[in-house]
Amino acid sequence: MRLNPVLESLGTYPFVRLDEAKAAAVARGIELIDFGIGEPREETAPFIRAALADALDPVSTYPKAVGLPALRAAVARWVARRYGADLDPDTQVLPTLGSKEVIFSMAQVVGGEAVGVTTPGYPVAARGALFAGREVVEIPLDPAAGFLPDLDALDPGTLSRLGLLWLNFPNNPTGATVPPAVLERAAALAREHDFVLACDEAYSELWFSGDPPASALQLGDLTNVVVLNTLSKRSSMPGYRSGFVAGDPQLIAALKKYRPNVGVAPQEFVQRASIAAWDDEQHVEAVRARYRRKRDLLWPALQDAGFRDAGGPASFFLWLATPEGEDDEACAVRLLEHGVVCAPGAFFGAGGAGHVRFALVPTPEACEAAAHRLRR
Known part of the structure; x- marks a missing residue:
């Protein structure tokens, strides 16, 4: 075949x-x-497992792609506590089936000819770009600079072809964190050249020393910016497959249009357990x-x-x-x-x-x- x-x-x-x-x-x-x-x-914490069991319903229905309003509100509450940022849960938050499926599929939603990915890095972003028919632009992480990308080394021609730039901090595999100034520069380039800056922050709640890692959600202006996070690492819930994407309302609206076609919303009983997880530190x-x-x-x-x-x-x-x-x-x-x-x-x-x-x-x-x- x-x-x-x-x-x-x-x-x-x-x-x-x-x-x-x-x-x-x-x-x-x-x-x-x-x-x-x-x-x-x-x-997984007992109270999360109990919330999952309590949410099991005798009648099983398909989950809506937009997720439960209560879960979107719980995510917005967590973002406000953790980062001091206000999100509209109806227009800026979307529950996801963990992070991996969004990382793979994002290139099918945005435009542009190319997708920028960092190296070393999580391989799914590049593979998703290839399946979407996009060129992959590898951006080295400089060990001498704390495994940060040199964004100013990207020439205007490359930036104009990007539809999507992936950053992942805290970084997999290096554990590096990112200063807010680097996120601000990346967001400014995204707006200037009209591409999407997508920040995978799956490890944001795990650190060995120093201050809590920064987030792109702290930038204030989220135009052309989205952030992904998940309960897999933070709450030891990898099998629950529960996360979120949040940020620019225009891109969230595009994802709401795309995602009913692929059926990747978490089950409602998982969403109920996720509410309990996001509300507890x-x-x-x-x-x-x-x-x-x-x-x-x-x-x-x-x-x-x-x-x-x-x-x-x-x-x-x-x-x-x-x-x-x-x-x-x-x-x-x-x-x-x-x-x-x-x-x-x-x-x-x-x-x-x-x-x-x-x-x-x-x-x-x-x-x-x-x-x-x-x-x-």
Whole structure:
């Protein structure tokens, strides 16, 4: 049969390759401690689970693409508490099925010839652009500048062809955070050249040290700007697939027109549980403290094994330069043979070469066991 040529041209999704390598290791009798995929494994707070159960209805109906008004209002309340920004829940907030589906599909909604993505970075934005028939423009994150993009290095011709520019801070995979001035400059360029600045802020509530990460929602003028966030990391709810996109009312209206065609609204019982999650901060503080503890358990052993911290202070990732410049995929294979799984930096684009990413998702006890393996 004939397949979409874009699909045929893509290599295997990086983390599928990692799953295959892990399965082969297990078949050889290796017991794995998995820091590879950034999927939270913390227990979802009991009050969130109770809200989900209470919302189950004997009669199941299709969820509306615009989401429940109560959930949109809960998101607006959270944004006001966290960032001091006022959003109109009816025109500036839209519930989503997590973040990944919006990142993939956004290029189908906006115009322009090209989509800008940062490297190293989350690969879904580039793949979504290719399926939408757009050129992908890679924008390097400069390690010497704290893994920030040099936006002023983009020439006017490139900027005029962009329909969409993706920024992701706190950054996956580096953990870097962004100063408000960089967001202000990106938003100004978006308005000047009439493209959409889309900020993926999935890790905004997780940081190891320093001040809470900044958000594009703090800019004031959200013309040509949207922000994505999710409960997957903040509230340990990856399986619930619940997030939001917020910002420019014109783009939110376009998404409302697009999304009924693809049926990606969260189920209403998930939306009810999401309201409870967005309205509570105590459980988030506990989640944040737990990731900090896991970092403290693992990081000294990584240092002793020759790794160098090359990333920023946020997310739940450790972004590390490999010992003595070892090839990142070779390094990951070497660690896998000792039962410690990490993601090679090359999975995140050319800018990731020479690095590995550890996602601090195993239990504290598993982190301690991994530290012993690393020291051996």
